[in-house]
Amino acid sequence: MKNKVGREIPSEICGRKLKPYRGAFATKPDRKHKATRIKFHDPRRGKVLRSIREAIKKVGLKDGDTISFHHHLRNGDAVVNMVLDTIAKMGIKDIRLASTALFPVHEKVIQHIKNGVVTRIEGSMNGPVGEFVSQGGKLKEPAILRSHGGRARAVASGELDINVAFIAAPICDDYGNCNGRYGKSAFGAMGYAYTDTVYADYTVVITDNLQPYPVTPPIVQQTFVDYVVEVESIGDPSGIQTGTLRITRSPARLKIARNAVKVLEAAGVLKNGFSVQAGAGGISLAATKFLHEYLKKHGIVGSFVMGGTTKYVIDMLEEGTMMKILDGQTFDLAAIESLRKNPMHVEINNTFYADIHSGGCAVDKLDAAFLGGTEIDLDFNVNVNTHSDGKLLHGIGGHQDVAAGAGITMILMPTMRGRIPTIRKEVTTVTTPGETVDVLVTERGIAVNPRREDLIEDLKGKVPLVDIEELYKRVTRFCKEPKPPKLGDEIVAIIEYRDGTVIDVVRNVKS
């Protein structure tokens, strides 16, 4: 069957019935949240165990189970590898790995796929693991990729039913209260651990900094924690500052960032109380910086800023262009320090941030958002997962969530990368539906989704508007669309929309 963005979706795969994407707010929840196990801790016993092995024994992990991790240490995380190595040594197999995201540091997962320890993956795969899975024939079932909000939804509803959540914590007490703010491995907010600890059957905190009770604020709370294990090191927090976190120096890209702010100015939203999602890509960082400068110059005070929290966002708070930061993921040392000391820098969890099947999430409250992408098509559908060669290299992050929530969703994107145009007749993979995307900002002009007649009216004469088809023609005049990738028949990954429907599938890349 074809879904609403025109993608062919099988009705069933590996025994799992797939619901096709039907529209950004069309699919309402039709079940209850997972009924969680009621825990019981005899206070006369302790929770601190001597090793990960002992914890795995105590929680009774067995073949076929699902384990989860949160990715706040990003490319500095040591816990996923540590736990998988232990599981492998204990002879447990057929594990479904549900890390919120995997990074290049988790390349070792490939070994565990080869040896049968990991047979299924649900979560983002940034880099090598994604590329490996792209080849086909690696996993027992297609991987499932979800947005931050979509994952929270899936965990809470029991669609992604977690047996054991492993929580990496740079500070923890003997009852499992922990946060990400203090200790040698401090990484800041740990919002993505929330649904895992609440809904997993068992929660094990792995820490390299056991401190006296009570560790506060208890972002992960004792009431959800079964065991605590102390290890030498949970990772290297310098790994949280990966790749995308440098501001762009390219004049063309800086122009995109400036144009993004001009769009907001022309749209008339830059006034007191304004709220924005700041991205973490090089262009979005620049746009955030320019936005801050604009607000400062005009004496405007926004209400809140979200997004991967970087020093550019901290500047807004500290220099008074934003009242508050809502932070689910902290990206540099300045931001960690701010979270520790500034009560207006508020940590939020993944449900609060972006779960569409909740009483309401923070993305709904965004006036505007800076987002990126690998490709965009003429209907404004955006790809963030694959490259034009078909390889699955990136997670969804909050892309779908923010696009659906924000008043003005802007995709900041150069018209080409290398010699490959980013505007395509058809994107390799649809991640975010065009109906939730409002503006494409490029170095060659600004295209507004025709659906947003109001916005076109506001922007006319103020910014260099261009029809997206015209933009496509201009670019492909001197830089041709690449040949379609050679794909096989195997579906290696399902791209879920945030509401649990399927927006696209990814097929194996023939080498």
Next chain:
Amino acid sequence: MKNKVGREIPSEICGRKLKPYRGAFATKPDRKHKATRIKFHDPRRGKVLRSIREAIKKVGLKDGDTISFHHHLRNGDAVVNMVLDTIAKMGIKDIRLASTALFPVHEKVIQHIKNGVVTRIEGSMNGPVGEFVSQGGKLKEPAILRSHGGRARAVASGELDINVAFIAAPICDDYGNCNGRYGKSAFGAMGYAYTDTVYADYTVVITDNLQPYPVTPPIVQQTFVDYVVEVESIGDPSGIQTGTLRITRSPARLKIARNAVKVLEAAGVLKNGFSVQAGAGGISLAATKFLHEYLKKHGIVGSFVMGGTTKYVIDMLEEGTMMKILDGQTFDLAAIESLRKNPMHVEINNTFYADIHSGGCAVDKLDAAFLGGTEIDLDFNVNVNTHSDGKLLHGIGGHQDVAAGAGITMILMPTMRGRIPTIRKEVTTVTTPGETVDVLVTERGIAVNPRREDLIEDLKGKVPLVDIEELYKRVTRFCKEPKPPKLGDEIVAIIEYRDGTVIDVVRNVKS
């Protein structure tokens, strides 16, 4: 059948099967948490409604439903009356009222019982409503009284299944994020609202101070809130400082307080890292003050203090005798101010505080506790609910929870009140089992539970120890046990133990 404290418990009442109390940690959970309704909020619609009536319509409240409230405004609360009046006007009947606690200000509930709007009550009844219910023939089913932790447990397990939770908030945004810290009606922590908002089918926040998004910290979070209603006033926060909150001036009672600190000194627990539950009764307040002075004099720094948070507790934090406060309920202006400004003053919820059927609760971590009571028997069973005339006048509070959790649970109690002895052969009602009580501190001597041989050894020669039977004899020599109250056959209330078993029942008082 007789339960473990020797009380006769019917096996069933009004179709509800009762499980007899079997021991403080004997009853493990045998079900899952309530599977909660998955919410869905269309961001294109708002949550703010014009009236309580509109909210009641929107959530579809109907005859027979259960509504809940949290009691942080205590005797200053206006929301319970406001909502019940509206329900009455709308012609809805047969409501189960599950306020965490009712106070004299809620005397109007009696009218709503008489007119059939309220037919069942689960929650504490302090004062007039309790006295009214004590007469018998008033409710369709016996009231159920639970401890703070026991209520959290019952709500989370679905035993107390809430249809609509009404949350009084002195500050709230249009998405329902709220806390108890700011605004003209600020009352401090709102920990007891936690399980209600998480597990109720619908949550309605009633506020007298609607502020721009996002209100932080979001103690009650938008993800759980369905509707927000703004009213003129949610109550008078001066009403949080009720009755028990004055330090005692009686020389005999001050002696009890001093003795309590001497017990702790003799037991050798007053050292760095020490933790304590401070009570809110006149003697407990004095004991807290004396403890603070002792720690200060000896340069000891404790880890944390809990309990109804008063200025005496704030002094400990500010003058450095305690590292942290864990606060579920704030009792005066100094404490509200501290919660606003001091990050070491940490708000906790009711599950975190005291739920035995969780991964572990804070009461487990207490080295010592100061508690009160109306009566104690020779097995150290304590009554906090009824008076010797049989009238049901008080809630359980955290009494059962703290007693079970604390290393040294002390009951601070004068040997008589008026001309009535407090030490009884048999208490009128068993609230807290003697197996969880360690020491009775009176003005006539200190009795240690024989179960605590270790403690008797530690205290011998250091404090005036006396056998509880000897103490009983001394007191009843010049002050006789009162005549047993004239009770009828109707069970007007069930006293649940924190694990959901029944520790006692309360029968109607014949006038």
